Structures are given as C-alpha cells and as structure tokens.
Amino acid sequence: MQITSPGFKENARVALADAGLQKALANARTGFVAKRARAVAALPEFESLREEGREIKNHVLAHLDFYLEAYARAVEASGGVVHWCETAEDARRTVVEICRSVGARTATKGKSMIAEEIGLNAHLEAAGITPVETDLGEYIIQLRREPPSHIIAPAIHLNREDWIEAFRATHRDLPADRAFPERKTLIDEARSVLRARFLAADVGITGANMLIAETGSSVIVTNEGNGDLTQTLPKVHIVIASIEKVVPTLEDACTILRLLARSATGQDFSTYTTFSTGPRREGDRDGPGQYHVILLDNGRSSMLGTGFQDMLRCIRCAACMNHCPVYGAVGGHAYGWVYPGPMGAVLTPALIGVETAGHLPNASTFCGRCESVCPMKIPLPKMMRHWREREFERHLTPSAARFGLGAWAWVAKRPWLWRLATRVGMGVLGRLGRKRGRFGALPLAGGWTGGRDMPAPEGETFQARYARLKRQGLA
Amino acid sequence: MLKARPRVALFVTCLVDLWRPTVGFAALRLLKAAGCTVEVPRGQTCCGQPAYNSGDRADAADIARALIPALEPHDYVVAPSGSCAGMIREHFPALFADDPAWKARAERLGAKTFELVSFLVDVMGMTAVAARYEGTVTYHDSCSGLRELGVKAQPRALLATVEGLKLAEMEDAEVCCGFGGTFCVKYPDISVRMVSDKAERIAATGADTLLAGDMGCLLNMAGRLARLGREVKVRHVAEVLAGVTDEVPPIGAGRGR
Numbered sequence: 001m002q003i004t005s006p007g008f009k010e011n012a013r014v015a016l017a018d019a020g021l022q023k024a025l026a027n028a029r030t031g032f033v034a035k036r037a038r039a040v041a042a043l044p045e046f047e048s049l050r051e052e053g054r055e056i057k058n059h060v061l062a063h064l065d066f067y068l069e070a071y072a073r074a075v076e077a078s079g080g081v082v083h084w085c086e087t088a089e090d091a092r093r094t095v096v097e098i099c100r101s102v103g104a105r106t107a108t109k110g111k112s113m114i115a116e117e118i119g120l121n122a123h124l125e126a127a128g129i130t131p132v133e134t135d136l137g138e139y140i141i142q143l144r145r146e147p148p149s150h151i152i153a154p155a156i157h158l159n160r161e162d163w164i165e166a167f168r169a170t171h172r173d174l175p176a177d178r179a180f181p182e183r184k185t186l187i188d189e190a191r192s193v194l195r196a197r198f199l200a201a202d203v204g205i206t207g208a209n210m211l212i213a214e215t216g217s218s219v220i221v222t223n224e225g226n227g228d229l230t231q232t233l234p235k236v237h238i239v240i241a242s243i244e245k246v247v248p249t250l251e252d253a254c255t256i257l258r259l260l261a262r263s264a265t266g267q268d269f270s271t272y273t274t275f276s277t278g279p280r281r282e283g284d285r286d287g288p289g290q291y292h293v294i295l296l297d298n299g300r301s302s303m304l305g306t307g308f309q310d311m312l313r314c315i316r317c318a319a320c321m322n323h324c325p326v327y328g329a330v331g332g333h334a335y336g337w338v339y340p341g342p343m344g345a346v347l348t349p350a351l352i353g354v355e356t357a358g359h360l361p362n363a364s365t366f367c368g369r370c371e372s373v374c375p376m377k378i379p380l381p382k383m384m385r386h387w388r389e390r391e392f393e394r395h396l397t398p399s400a401a402r403f404g405l406g407a408w409a410w411v412a413k414r415p416w417l418w419r420l421a422t423r424v425g426m427g428v429l430g431r432l433g434r435k436r437g438r439f440g441a442l443p444l445a446g447g448w449t450g451g452r453d454m455p456a457p458e459g460e461t462f463q464a465r466y467a468r469l470k471r472q473g474l475a
Numbered sequence: 476m477l478k479a480r481p482r483v484a485l486f487v488t489c490l491v492d493l494w495r496p497t498v499g500f501a502a503l504r505l506l507k508a509a510g511c512t513v514e515v516p517r518g519q520t521c522c523g524q525p526a527y528n529s530g531d532r533a534d535a536a537d538i539a540r541a542l543i544p545a546l547e548p549h550d551y552v553v554a555p556s557g558s559c560a561g562m563i564r565e566h567f568p569a570l571f572a573d574d575p576a577w578k579a580r581a582e583r584l585g586a587k588t589f590e591l592v593s594f595l596v597d598v599m600g601m602t603a604v605a606a607r608y609e610g611t612v613t614y615h616d617s618c619s620g621l622r623e624l625g626v627k628a629q630p631r632a633l634l635a636t637v638e639g640l641k642l643a644e645m646e647d648a649e650v651c652c653g654f655g656g657t658f659c660v661k662y663p664d665i666s667v668r669m670v671s672d673k674a675e676r677i678a679a680t681g682a683d684t685l686l687a688g689d690m691g692c693l694l695n696m697a698g699r700l701a702r703l704g705r706e707v708k709v710r711h712v713a714e715v716l717a718g719v720t721d722e723v724p725p726i727g728a729g730r731g732r
Contacts, residue, residue, distance in 0.1 A: 009664075012662070012664055012665055016664055016665070016668055034659045065493070103580070147692050187597070214614070219621045278697060313696070325650055325651045325653070325669050325672075326662075326665055326669075329665050329668045329669060329672075330665060360553065361657075362658075362662075363661075363662050363665065364655070364658065364660060364661065365618065365651050365653065365654065365656075365658045365666075365669075366528060366618070366619075366655060366656075366658075367618035367622075367650075367651035367652070367655070368618055368619070368622040368623065369618070369622070369649075369651070371622075372622055385527070385528060385530065387530075388528070388529060388530030389530040389531075389532055390530070391530055391575070392529065392530030392531050392532075397500025397529065397530065401529070401657070401661070405525065405526060405529055405531060405534070406534075408525060408526075409525075409526050409531065409534035409537070409538070411520075412489075412520045412521045412523070412526075412534075413520075413537055413538060413541060415517070415518045415520050418520040419520075420522075422492065422493050425493075425495050426494075433729070434729065434730055435727040435729045435730065435731060435732055436729040437724055437727050437729030438697075438698070438701050438727040438728075438729070440702075445660075447660030447663045448659065448660055448663070448698070449657070449698075450663050450667070451664075451666075451667030451670075451671075451699065451702065452667060452670065452698030452699040452701070453664060453694065453697075453698045453699075453701040453702050453727060454694075454698055454700070455494065455694050455697050455698055455709075455727035456727075457493055457494040457495070458496055458723060458731075459494060460492070461492050461493055461496060461547055462487050462492040462493075462496035462499040462500075463487070463492055463515075464497050464631060466496075466499070466500075466515055467501075475503075
C-alpha cells in the first residue's frame with residue numbers, strides 16, 4: 001500500500017474535517033472502552049494474567065531462535081511446510097509460487113495484518129490470482145479499495161450508509177431497489193455472496209494470532225467463522241505470520257487468549273478460536289491437502305536486543321488505539337501505513353524507517369493510557385520517546401523546533417539568566433494581559449492561539465515574588 | 476519514620492513560576508499547614524521535560540544534573556504538578572542509564588519526590604483543609620499524576636472537606652486534555668480537537684469551576700474554554716485547598732482594569 005505517513009499532519013487535518021469519519025469514530029470510541037472495562041472488572045486475575053503474558057513473551061523473545069526452530073520441526077512433523085521469509089518480497093513470492101503450483105485462480109483470505117504489511121492482495125492480483133477477503137470488515141474495504149483503519153476492526157471508519165453504497169455498487173446481480181432495514185440485512189447479503197466464494201476458492205490464506213512451538217499449531221480468533229471456512233474448504237491452507245507470534249506451549253497460548261479477547265473487544269472469548277495443525281490427515285473428513293506457513297521477519301529480528309524489543313510482545317489486540325485520544329480524533333488512515341495508533345507509532349518506524357514515519361511517535365501527548373491498558377504491558381510512550389531520541393540524534397527534528405528547544409535549554413541551564421529573562425518577560429505579558437486576563441493572539445504562538453486563548457501570567461514570577469517577600473521578611 | 480517537621484523542598488515548576496505564582500504560595504501554605512518546614516531551593520528552573528520528550532536527552536540530563544544537587548539535601552521534594560514530579564521521580568533515573576553515580580543520586584531523589592496533593596494526603600496524613608469555596612467544581616485528572624503517580628482519590632478527599640464546595644464529576648475525567656507539552660503546538664489541530672472534547676465534558680457537568688493539578692493542562696483547558704466563550708472558572712486545585720481564591724482571578728480571567 002502507498003505510504004502516506006510523512007503527510008500525517010495533512011492527513012489528520014483532512015480526517016478531523018471529515019464528518020462521516022468523525023461520526024464513525026465517535027461510535028467506536030465509546031464501545032470498545034466500556035466493553036473492555038466491563039470484561040476486565042469481571043476477571044479478578046486480569047492483572048496477574050498481564051504479568052504472566054508479559055513473562056511468556058519476554059521468555060520467547062529471549063530464546064526466539066530456539067522456539068522458532070522447535071515450531072518449524074513440529075509443523076513439519078505434522079505434514080506442513082515452513083517457508084522462512086526474510087523480507088516482504090520473499091513472502092509475496094512464496095505465496096504466489098504456492099498458489100501457482102496448484103493452478104489457483106482465487107484465494108480466500110481471513111483477516112491478516114501481515115498480508116496488509118506485505119501488500120499481498122495487489123501482488124496476487126498482479127499474478128492473476130483473485131484475492132477474496134472474507135472478514136466482513138476486510139470485505140467492505142476490499143470493495144472500496146482502501147486499506148484497513150484499525151487492526152481488529154478494519155472498517156471502523158465507515159458508517160452503515162457507506163456499506164450500503166458499496167454493496168449496491170458491487171452486488172449488481174441483486175435487485176437494485178432492495179432495502180437494508182438493519183445491520184443483519186447487510187451481513188446476510190455478504191454471507192450469501194461470500195458462500196460461493198468460499199466453495200470456489202483454490203487456496204485459503206489466514207494470518208495467525210499465535211504459533212505454538214509445542215504442537216506446530218497456528219491459532220486464529222474470529223467472530224464470524226470466516227477463518228474456519230477459509231482454511232478448511234480449499235485444497236491449500238497458507239498461514240502467514242511474523243516470527244514473534246510463536247509461544248512455547250498450548251498453556252501459554254491459552255493464557256494469552258484470556259487476555260486477547262478481553263483487551264480487544266471486551267469478550268471473554270472470541271466466538272471462534274481455531275487451532276490448525278498440519279494438513280488433512282488420513283481419516284479426517286475435511287481440511288486442506290497442503291498446509292504452508294510463511295514465517296516472516298521483515299525487520300523484526302533487528303528489533304531484538306534494542307530498546308524496541310518489548311514491542312515484539314504485541315498481540316495485536318488494539319486496546320492501545322481504542323483508548324488513544326489521538327487515534328480517536330483522527331482515525332487509522334491518518335497514520336499512513338498498516339499499523340495505526342500507539343502500537344503503530346512504535347512499530348511503523350521500525351518497519352518502514354523513522355525518516356518516513358517520524359510523525360507517528362511525535363503525535364502523542366504521552367498520556368499513557370495505551371500502556372495502562374496494554375495486556376502485554378508494553379511501555380509504548382517510552383518507546384515513542386526512544387524514536388524521538390533517534391530523530392533528534394539524526395537531526396530529523398524540524399530545525400525551528402530544534403532551535404527553539406536549544407535556546408530554551410540554554411537559558412534553563414543558567415538559573416540567574418532564567419530568573420532575569422522570565423522576570424522581564426512575564427512582567428511585560430502580565431501587564432499587557434492584566435485587564436482581559438488572556439490573549440487571543442501572540443507573536444510566535446500561533447500553534448497555541450489558533451484554537452485557544454493564551455491565559456495571561458500573573459506578572460511577577462514566583463521566584464521574584466518569593467525573593468521580594470523574603471527580603472521584606474514576609475516569607 | 477516521618478520526622479516531626481520534615482524539611483521539604485518546593486519544586487515550583489516553570490509554569491507555576493512563570494504563569495501562576497499564586498499556586499506556589501498556595502503550596503507553601505498547604506505544606507506548612509501540614510507541618511512541614513518548606514524551603515524553595517534557589518537554582519531551580521524547569522524539570523527538563525520539554526527537552527526529554529523531544530528526544531534531547533543531553534540537555535535533559537544537564538538540567539537534571541543542575542537540579543539534583545539543589546533538591547537532594549531535603550527530606551522531601553514536592554511539586555504542585557504530577558507531570559514535573561513524575562519527571563523527577565520516574566524519569567530522572569532513566570536519564571543516567573550509563574552513569575551509575577548520577578543514577579543512584581537520581582533514584583534517591585526520585586524516591587522522595589511527590590506531587591503536592593498526594594504528598595499532603597499519603598505522606599503527611601492530611602485529611603481535611605480549612606478552606607471555603609462557594610461553587611460546584613469538576614476535577615480533571617491530569618495524565619502523568621494519574622498514571623505515573625496514582626493521584627486520583629487524594630484531591631477528591633481534600634476537596635470534600637472544603638466548605639461550600641460541591642463536586643460534579645465529568646465523563647472521561649481521565650482522558651487527556653490534549654496539552655501534552657510541545658504536542659499542543661506541534662499538532663495544534665489534534666490538540667484543539669482533544670481539548671474541545673474536554674470542554675464539552677466540563678460544560679456538561681454544569682460546574683462553574685474546573686480544577687486540576689497541573690498548570691499545562693489548566694492553561695490549555697482555560698484557553699479553549701475562553702475561546703469557546705464558556706463561563707467556567709479555571710483554577711489549580713491548590714488554590715482552592717489553600718483558600719487563596721480571593722487573591723487572584725481564575726486562570727485566563729482578567730482583573731478588569
């Protein structure tokens with residue numbers, strides 16, 4: 001997909017002025033937050049589960065090579081094939097090769113952020129293979145030819161009118177004057193259109209929420225059951241997953257599953273949780289004849305051993321973006337690539353470069369709400385700050401900001417000068433603002449006064465007043 | 476073991492120093508009422524957050540190296556800000572990851588640094604204030620104080636003892652107001668949108684007064700409320716707790732002459 005992260009500011013401005021988007025975001029903001037809060041409140045051990053989840057992932061990341069190799073052996077023992085792919089290009093090529101080897105014309109897809117990350121759909125289309133998204137949200141954005149705006153609710157930026165419009169434009173064999181009185185009508189229509197696609201598909205592609213080293217299984221969670229149809233009906237099942245998805249055992253996977261749905265949608269458990277282990281075995285009534293796993297690195301191994309390693313604990317629940325006031329204001333597309341919100345602000349610079357994604361870790365107030373809800377306790381603000389440090393070191397920070405900051409720091413390191421400069425400056429501002437108490441505009445403060453007044457200072461600084469009172473024996 | 480009269484260093488914070496000295500004096504009054512001997516160490520400027528959060532660790536560390544010696548001789552350091560207290564408490568040690576001697580000093584200082592209201596309640600055991608305020612207030616939980624330092628119940632507990640004061644909680648009191656230090660001028664469109672949402676929540680309570688414990692958030696919210704023409708008085712919580720609201724008009728309100 002086209003990267004628009006360098007235009008984050010402009011993207012944000014457009015998003016803030018988009019009434020339809022703002023309506024959709026307002027609905028989303030309240031729902032996820034309240035549901036998660038209820039689910040967490042109902043599980044007394046949630047906090048200790050977070051600790052357990054973090055420890056599982058930290059342990060895996062400290063021994064990633066070991067668990068990946070164990071996982072690969074287990075996949076092969078169950079009759080599957082593991083493809084180690086270092087880059088997005090390797091992964092795309094491998095998927096197309098597998099599809100071509102069985103003469104595939106269509107491939108159904110379960111929801112996969114890795115597929116988005118590697119731009120798989122465009123690549124499949126170019127190779128003459130039609131990808132069919134089967135997650136309802138992914139289906140609608142595929143019809144609209146736009147990227148997801150959220151990692152678990154890809155079409156969260158849309159309202160029902162948008163769905164109706166896209167369905168009327170696409171499903172032209174259905175009566176043009178049909179009505180959509182309720183949400184269910186839309187779902188039923190998608191279901192009936194997709195049913196034929198499921199049955200016709202030659203290959204089914206899914207992501208993986210986890211890979212289990214002990215058993216060689218991949219795990220997906222869905223609420224629609226589309227993942228099951230995607231992976232059991234076609235001749236070939238391809239799992240695309242990044243390397244940090246591996247966990248040691250089934251028990252570990254279950255611990256993380258208990259955190260995942262609660263953090264994501266506020267459900268105790270997703271409607272469908274599906275474990276896949278190898279291809280169809282003798283005696284199985286159905287299932288794919290071939291089972292392939294694309295294990296993608298795409299820059300992740302270079303995060304190991306750095307200040308960004310903790311980010312690899314992420315289980316893609318989206319709690320961070322659901323609780324982020326910046327995401328809630330501008331939506332996911334403004335971030336300009338696959339991963340939005342706080343997790344995207346940390347991960348995206350690691351994957352596409354901080355020179356391209358530099359805005360993302362800066363567009364945060366460090367309010368810390370993301371970290372406070374992260375089931376894996378990832379210190380997201382701290383890592384955004386790490387990116388800011390990299391940018392500062394590499395002189396990627398805008399020069400005006402850098403100059404202003406330097407001048408401020410120079411004064412702040414000289415207390416006598418600080419006291420003098422602030423006494424004079426605040427004295428002037430205090431006198432000018434005394435009557436009205438605030439300023440509607442101030443030189444060099446357009447960023448502030450564009451949307452809010454600047455309250456006037458009292459005038460005499462604390463330090464000046466304190467020194468004066470001390471001299472007078474009053475303090 | 477709490478000393479009979481602990482020696483407390485007031486870290487004024489730059490925004491209180493420059494914009495709202497009354498808050499500093501309110502803090503002095505409250506700390507003395509709680510039984511502390513308070514000093515205002517000379518040589519303090521700012522906690523260094525603007526540099527630290529802009530990725531400029533070197534300047535932030537320089538500022539910390541200047542501040543630590545000024546503050547460390549005291550039993551406690553108290554700031555009328557969760558953000559600045561959090562900077563000293565949580566982040567100063569992180570600035571000296573490669574410098575064990577400074578790191579140890581930063582950790583010792585951090586362990587005795589507190590936000591004003593939580594210090595009064597949690598450390599000094601204050602349960603009531605002798606103040607009066609006629610009005611209905613709503614309280615915004617500033618992010619750093621809330622999430623780094625656990626400031627939530629303490630201001631409410633003391634406000635409940637202010638005579639005449641009624642508290643009307645707003646929805647989303649824990650959601651950021653959009654200030655975020657330099658964020659508010661780097662991304663003004665998003666910041667203004669966030670503070671507009673906050674202003675709506677404040678107005679919806681019907682409260683005549685907005686209180687919070689951090690000047691940055693207060694300036695931001697006061698500025699937006701004023702721009703929107705909302706007649707809400709905005710004050711630092713210490714002004715109300717210390718009973719000094721007659722000494723200075725609310726933030727962003729004029730003296731009319």
